[in-house]
Amino acid sequence: MKLxxxxxxxxxxxxxxxxxxxxYTGTVEPRxxxxxxxRDVLNLTGTHVGCDTGHCGACTVIMxxxxxxxxxVLAVQAEGASILTVEGLAKGENLHPIQEAFWENHGLQCxxxxxxxxxxxxxxxxRNPNPTDEEIRRGIDGNLCRCTGYVNIVKSIKAAxxxxxxxxxxx
Amino acid sequence: xxxxxxxxxxxxxLVREEPALWMGHPLKRKEDRRLLTGLGKFVDDIKLPGxxxxxxxxxxxxxxxxxxxxxxxxxxxxxxxxxxVGEEVAKLTDxxxxxSSPPANKLKDYCLAVGKVHFxxxxxxxxxxxxxxxxxxxxxxxxxxxEAVDHVLDAKEALKPGAPVIHEEVGSNVVFRGKWDYGDxxxxxxxxxxxxxxxxxxxxxxxxxxxxxxxxxxYDKATGFLNVYSxxxxxxxxxxxxxxxxxxxxxxxxxxxxDVGGGFGTKIISYPYIxxxxxxxxxxxxxxxWIETRTEHLSAANHGNERMFEVEIPVKNxxxxxxxxxxAWDDCGAYTRYEPAxxxxxxxxxxxxxxxxxxxxxxxxxxxxxxxxxxxxxYSRMQHLWMIERSVDxxxxxxxLDPTEVRLKNFIRPEEMPYVTPxxxxxxxxxxxxxxxxxxxxxxxxxxxxxxxxxxxxGRLIGIGISTILDxxxxxxxxxxxTNPENPFSGNSEGARISIDGLGGIQVALGTSPQGxxxxxxxxxxxxxxxxxxxxxxxxxxGFDSAVNPYSHQSGAYASRCAVMGTGALLGAAKKVKxxxxxxxxxxxxxxxxxxxxxxxxxxxxxxxxxxxxxxxxNIAWVNNVLLPEGMExxxxxxxxxxxxxxxxxEKWRLNQTLTYSYQSHAAVIEMDPETGKFKILKYAxxxxxxxxxxxxxxxxxxxxxxxxxxxxxxxxxxEYDEDGQLKSSTLVDYLVPTALEVPDLVTESMxxxxxxxxxxxxxxxxxxxxxxxxxxxxxxxxxxxxGVEISDSHQNPQRIYELIxxxxxxx
Numbered sequence: 001m002k003l004x005x006x007x008x009x010x011x012x013x014x015x016x017x018x019x020x021x022x023x024y025t026g027t028v029e030p031r032x033x034x035x036x037x038x039r040d041v042l043n044l045t046g047t048h049v050g051c052d053t054g055h056c057g058a059c060t061v062i063m064x065x066x067x068x069x070x071x072x073v074l075a076v077q078a079e080g081a082s083i084l085t086v087e088g089l090a091k092g093e094n095l096h097p098i099q100e101a102f103w104e105n106h107g108l109q110c111x112x113x114x115x116x117x118x119x120x121x122x123x124x125x126x127r128n129p130n131p132t133d134e135e136i137r138r139g140i141d142g143n144l145c146r147c148t149g150y151v152n153i154v155k156s157i158k159a160a161x162x163x164x165x166x167x168x169x170x171x
Numbered sequence: 172x173x174x175x176x177x178x179x180x181x182x183x184x185l186v187r188e189e190p191a192l193w194m195g196h197p198l199k200r201k202e203d204r205r206l207l208t209g210l211g212k213f214v215d216d217i218k219l220p221g222x223x224x225x226x227x228x229x230x231x232x233x234x235x236x237x238x239x240x241x242x243x244x245x246x247x248x249x250x251x252x253x254x255x256v257g258e259e260v261a262k263l264t265d266x267x268x269x270x271s272s273p274p275a276n277k278l279k280d281y282c283l284a285v286g287k288v289h290f291x292x293x294x295x296x297x298x299x300x301x302x303x304x305x306x307x308x309x310x311x312x313x314x315x316x317x318e319a320v321d322h323v324l325d326a327k328e329a330l331k332p333g334a335p336v337i338h339e340e341v342g343s344n345v346v347f348r349g350k351w352d353y354g355d356x357x358x359x360x361x362x363x364x365x366x367x368x369x370x371x372x373x374x375x376x377x378x379x380x381x382x383x384x385x386x387x388x389x390y391d392k393a394t395g396f397l398n399v400y401s402x403x404x405x406x407x408x409x410x411x412x413x414x415x416x417x418x419x420x421x422x423x424x425x426x427x428x429x430d431v432g433g434g435f436g437t438k439i440i441s442y443p444y445i446x447x448x449x450x451x452x453x454x455x456x457x458x459x460x461w462i463e464t465r466t467e468h469l470s471a472a473n474h475g476n477e478r479m480f481e482v483e484i485p486v487k488n489x490x491x492x493x494x495x496x497x498x499a500w501d502d503c504g505a506y507t508r509y510e511p512a513x514x515x516x517x518x519x520x521x522x523x524x525x526x527x528x529x530x531x532x533x534x535x536x537x538x539x540x541x542x543x544x545x546x547x548x549x550y551s552r553m554q555h556l557w558m559i560e561r562s563v564d565x566x567x568x569x570x571x572l573d574p575t576e577v578r579l580k581n582f583i584r585p586e587e588m589p590y591v592t593p594x595x596x597x598x599x600x601x602x603x604x605x606x607x608x609x610x611x612x613x614x615x616x617x618x619x620x621x622x623x624x625x626x627x628x629x630g631r632l633i634g635i636g637i638s639t640i641l642d643x644x645x646x647x648x649x650x651x652x653x654t655n656p657e658n659p660f661s662g663n664s665e666g667a668r669i670s671i672d673g674l675g676g677i678q679v680a681l682g683t684s685p686q687g688x689x690x691x692x693x694x695x696x697x698x699x700x701x702x703x704x705x706x707x708x709x710x711x712x713x714g715f716d717s718a719v720n721p722y723s724h725q726s727g728a729y730a731s732r733c734a735v736m737g738t739g740a741l742l743g744a745a746k747k748v749k750x751x752x753x754x755x756x757x758x759x760x761x762x763x764x765x766x767x768x769x770x771x772x773x774x775x776x777x778x779x780x781x782x783x784x785x786x787x788x789x790n791i792a793w794v795n796n797v798l799l800p801e802g803m804e805x806x807x808x809x810x811x812x813x814x815x816x817x818x819x820x821x822e823k824w825r826l827n828q829t830l831t832y833s834y835q836s837h838a839a840v841i842e843m844d845p846e847t848g849k850f851k852i853l854k855y856a857x858x859x860x861x862x863x864x865x866x867x868x869x870x871x872x873x874x875x876x877x878x879x880x881x882x883x884x885x886x887x888x889x890x891e892y893d894e895d896g897q898l899k900s901s902t903l904v905d906y907l908v909p910t911a912l913e914v915p916d917l918v919t920e921s922m923x924x925x926x927x928x929x930x931x932x933x934x935x936x937x938x939x940x941x942x943x944x945x946x947x948x949x950x951x952x953x954x955x956x957x958x959g960v961e962i963s964d965s966h967q968n969p970q971r972i973y974e975l976i977x978x979x980x981x982x983x
Contacts, residue, residue: 029304031304032304039215044209045209045216046209046210046211047209048213048381048382048432049215049462050381050382050383050432050465051465051902051903052464052465052466052902053465053902053903053904055902055903055904055908056465056903058381085209086208087208087209089208090208095204095207099208102203103199103200103204103207104199106200106868106869106871106872108203108206108207109433109687109689109872109876110206110381110382110430110431110432110433110686110687111202111206111207111211111430111432112211112213112381112382112430112433112687113381114207115209136911137910137911137912138911138912140910140911141910141911141912143910144381144903144908144910145911146378146380146381146876146879146880146908147433147872147876148872148879149875149878149879149914149917150879150910150911150914151875151914151917152871152875153911154911154916
């Protein structure tokens with residue numbers, strides 16, 4: 001005799017939300033985390049998982065204008081929300097100024113933390129277009145990186161701030 | 172043909188605006204566009220049709236007999252595909268290959284615990300289910316019964332008679348016992364004005380990449396192939412472990428890696444998981460994916476080697492170090508895996524940067540009931556170099572000299588290069604005194620020394636710590652013959668393939684399987700220079716696929732080897748392709764092949780100035796072969812395997828254990844709060860020298876990353892066990908990976924002393940030798956000079972520092 005699955009089929013819930021401007025509908029178990037909804041249901045695999053306690057920040061996305069760690073949010077909480085992931089930063093072939101700045105300043109190595117780092121950087125620069133080094137470091141203190149020692153990430157975000165303010169940048 | 176001409180005019184335009192040589196140019200990385208746009212290809216991003224998910228049940232005990240594991244309830248859960256327990260593994264597989272000498276090599280290591288668990292977190296059973304969550308649910312339905320037995324958590328305790336034996340088949344907890352003895356340490360002791368003695372401890376930590384271990388295995392019944400997608404750092408080195416354990420033919424195991432989210436050594440010993448997930452794929456008939464959780468990674472992937480030292484240093488009053496006598500106890504945890512390699516690898520850098528000739532080391536490697544160890548950024552040398560750099564500062568303090576003075580007095584001089592160390596290492600060039608003086612200038616050392624005195628009067632504690640360390644790269648596997656002469660490994664090798672296709676496209680494949688070090692970029696730069704093209708014209712395959720990439724079984728990204736080994740292989744392959752292309756060009760141009768050179772996308776006859784484009788040579792080689800010189804084989808592709816000139820250990824275990832010896836000087840200024848034991852870094856400076864640099868931007872990034880790991884290890888990261896053998900830091904809540912607020916700004920400067928032996932004068936870079944761990948320990952002790960506190964641990968835990976201060980205060 002088969003034991004009943006902990007979640008019954010009729011317990012599945014439908015989620016409707018906007019991701020990177022596109023409307024999506026998906027069906028998930030109620031316990032599904034937003035990050036797995038994005039990765040496994042919507043196939044947006046740019047958002048990464050690096051821990052199970054909300055500390056590494058690799059899964060950071062912007063939900064209704066605020067950064068969230070998508071491993072700390074249930075998919076059902078995203079019902080009706082508008083979400084921005086790393087896949088939504090570039091416009092076609094044109095990279096977002098933050099992406100350009102990370103590229104030009106070697107702000108990434110293995111690239112695993114990068115999607116979350118980019119989203120936290122964007123959130124920071126939207127609120128504070130001209131941050132000091134200290135403010136940048138505070139802005140990304142929820143995102144762990146093990147490759148760069150953060151030096152070039154701070155440099156990248158400073159360069160991105162300049163780009164976004166329209167200041168001429170010589171990399 | 173119009174297409175080609177159009178392509179070529181763009182190429183010519185590009186070339187004119189570009190540097191004369193791509194080597195040495197801070198070229199933006201080729202990997203970055205995909206990684207910045209969320210298109211990276213990590214294992215968890217792969218989905219195969221019919222894929223199922225695995226979850227692993229782990230031991231809650233540090234040491235216990237397994238009385239029974241009942242999976243029947245788990246198997247009845249809807250959505251569960253299959254289960255696996257240790258007893259079945261013992262029937263289906265052979266224990267993993269051991270590289271220790273007898274009796275330690277009798278140890279039986281399987282991908283699931285058989286009969287007994289040896290550390291908390293050891294895998295005991297696995298479940299495959301339709302979804303990740305169902306697999307995890309099923310773990311809760313497994314009834315595992317244990318009988319706890321005594322465990323041991325300390326290497327010295329584990330050696331005592333009557334101590335619990337981790338593996339009964341070995342008979343004791345000893346893995347390796349060896350003695351290195353060079354010069355005459357006893358004579359040095361007699362000549363000495365003073366013998367400085369100290370007991371030191373190097374703590375457990377690990378580089379903990381943000382991407383955990385991951386395996387996706389698929390057994391293809393139709394072809395009989397086992398396809399393994401993983402983020403292992405040495406996928407082809409682990410083939411013997413996987414093939415022997417699974418009793419599965421090596422020529423039908425296909426190993427694939429893509430983008431890898433950091434490795435730092437910790438992804439070298441993931442082969443038990445490769446075997447486990449492969450078994451589950453075979454049993455279930457489904458592709459099976461397993462993604463390690465962070466807690467699994469911290470508690471059971473691998474830790475760095477923990478080591479205790481008893482050091483005796485004979486010195487003269489002027490600061491001359493006459494020798495070093497050391498006893499070391501290395502704690503390698505519950506299984507040996509890559510060990511006892513670490514028991515010999517420290518000897519790559521026996522004397523550090525110093526000239527003393529008298530050296531004695533008694534080294535003991537011991538098993539305990541803790542997570543097994545594995546290579547970790549600066550593997551085994553980091554512990555040894557920390558001990559040396561700490562010792563040098565202790566000598567300075569005891570003699571009342573400045574630590575810089577003692578270093579300058581004892582450094583190997585640039586004119587002594589290449590320098591042969593007591594254990595046969597051959598240092599390939601460098602200027603340690605200059606490196607040190609540069610870092611002192613960079614941090615403004617003498618100003619800080621003055622300020623320190625002034626500030627002390629006001630009750631403010633400033634500490635200045637320096638350290639100069641070797642960052643050896645490209646290991647000689649011959650070193651594992653020290654622990655067991657039967658080990659079938661020596662030297663090092665790497666493969667590269669270069670092809671110019673029928674349309675002139677240059678494609679490169681390497682065996683190096685990167686984890687963020689930018690191999691696509693550096694290889695493009697090296698090959699671009701060889702063919703006189705832009706790196707944009709060179710495509711380097713991403714990741715590694717044993718069915719596609721050339722490889723040796725020593726391929727992989729480890730031991731700071733890829734720039735050197737990869738370049739050696741690339742230059743060899745380029746030479747072969749160019750020789751053939753030159754013959755074809757000479758045939759067309761009716762010229763001498765010797766006078767053909769490659770520039771701006773053409774083969775040019777130096778004598779006449781006449782030229783033909785690469786695409787035309789490719790066209791003749793691949794699809795227009797009637798035009799080939801008589802008797803020439805069609806095609807324009809070459810594979811080259813490169814190996815450095817390495818030897819085997821002699822009767823005194825002397826050998827050159829590594830090809831290149833980069834070095835770094837670090838200087839840290841800290842401020843200590845004696846009321847809490849907490850301190851902060853005020854300034855941090857680094858001077859690195861890794862020989863000729865292919866891409867200075869990538870080199871600087873490696874220097875930053877290695878420094879951040881060392882700072883994290885020195886100040887925050889620590890694997891501590893409670894008395895029950897439970898890891899106290901098994902999540903990122905307790906295991907403190909430094910954030911952007913903890914890592915200070917790093918001021919860096921580079922020197923470029925070419926390697927005397929490696930291709931193009933390149934030296935390996937990346938590991939950084941764990942330099943901050945000693946620089947910070949030295950700074951902490953320096954700050955606490957007024958209290959006379961001595962630092963004997965590599966982890967600067969504020970609580971422990973505070974306790975040391977309180978103890979001294981009581982005596983004051």
